[in-house]
Amino acid sequence: MKRILVLFTSILLFTPFSGMAAETGYVVGHVSYKMTTPEGDPGEMGEIPGMVESQSNEFEIEIAYVKDDYSKTLIKAKPDKDGYFYLANQPLDGLYRVNSILRSGFPPILLIVPPPDLENDATGEAFLLFSSRHEANVPIIDMGETIVALLITDSSEEAPTQIIVEREYGDEKAILDSRKEKPFDRIEGNYGYPGLEHYASSGPKDLQRVAKLALEDRQQFDRAENLKEEADQLRENNKEAAITKYREAVQVYPVYLDAYDGLISLLADMERKEEAVSALEDAMQNCPSPDRLYVHCRMAAQYYMAAGDAKKAIPLYEKYLSLRPDNSWAIVHLAKSYIADSRFEDAWNMVNQGNKSVIYYAVHFDFEKANRTSDAKEMLQKTISTYSDGSLSKNLEEIEKKWESLP
Secondary structure (H helix, E strand, C coil), X not given: CCCEEEEECCEEEECCCCCCCCCEEEEEEECCCEEEEECCCCCCCCCCCCEEEEECCCCEEEEEEEECCCCEXXXXXXXXXXXXXXXXXXXXXXXXXXXXXXCCCCCCEECCCXXXXXXXXXXXXXXXXXXXXXXXXXXXXXXXXXXXXXXXXXXXXXXXXXXXXXXXXXXXXXXXXXXXXXXXEEEEEEEECHHHHHHCCCCCHHHHHHHHHHHHHHHHHHHHXXXXXXXXXXXXXXXXXXXXXXXXXXHHXXXXXXXXXXXXXXXXXXXXXXXXXXXXXXXXXXXXXXXXXXXXXXXXXXXXXXXXXXXXHHHHHHXXXXXXCCCHHHHHHHHHXXXXXXXXXXXXXXXXXXXXXXXXXXXXXXXXXXXXXXXXXXXXXXXXXXXXXXXXXXXXXXXXXXXXXXX
């Protein structure tokens, strides 16, 4: 009977560039391989003798490149004498993970994907691969470090094959230990980015350049994340201190959407609308994909309309509506802002898009205010013709009387 202990570490990184085809870049990592074998043969009763550790650099690894349709391509990589490896010009429209360790004269050591364990807040995907952070569009992504201990005994019930896996990334660690009753665990810590640290000063010049940029980006993000967490804890009892922390976070990492979200919502709650709107404008200018800040677009648009600045309100209402299509509230207020900016045809196009009595009725007041009586009367006519949609609680007789009173 033989018992083998394998320790394996890997860091997966890639670098994108813009283009019409799928982005390509680097896959790099670090591998540490240790084998522990029995000393001599087992005795007649199957006792395991002492264990002997041996190191070897004579191995390859096999990386699985998995696309969204779950198709998988296997790519071999040969670590250098220190255990580091990289592949260049790899497509980035999928995920990469270590699939197996290959050693001459031995069968492949496969890293098995466990089934999801939702009760323990971990899944097979989370165990294998932490989601990378790519908000800043820095052209390299650190996929974390994996440590695998594979204990191979025999197939009997007394001594089954066992596996222990740790996946570390930044401030997270996921552990799978098949020997335990509940095999999954999550641990917070400071695990850093050892792959980035290595390649920031080693390897080809282009790889050094992007790894150094990425390392600086990750360090800035970690600092900003700590400031944002401090702000979250302060916002209930010390709002001014929380605002200061949020501002520091977005100064350190100007594309940090979560910090902007916290800052804008807190300022709005404190009725400091002008500052909240200014922070939203900064976020929409700095962040590559600020769409999930749409709820703040509503607040900012209302602020500008109250200040009589329809031109600044319009793009915010348009943004809100683009993210919440067919939202009656957004249609009404966008139409109102068009009327305030004398864009009457755009207002008509907007309300006809909504085609509900509640929309026509709400907007007719603004046409009246703009001295567009014929438009207001036609809006009321549309309100009456669509009244059966049930969206308006206003009495139909009152609407008809209002319509008749207009010249």
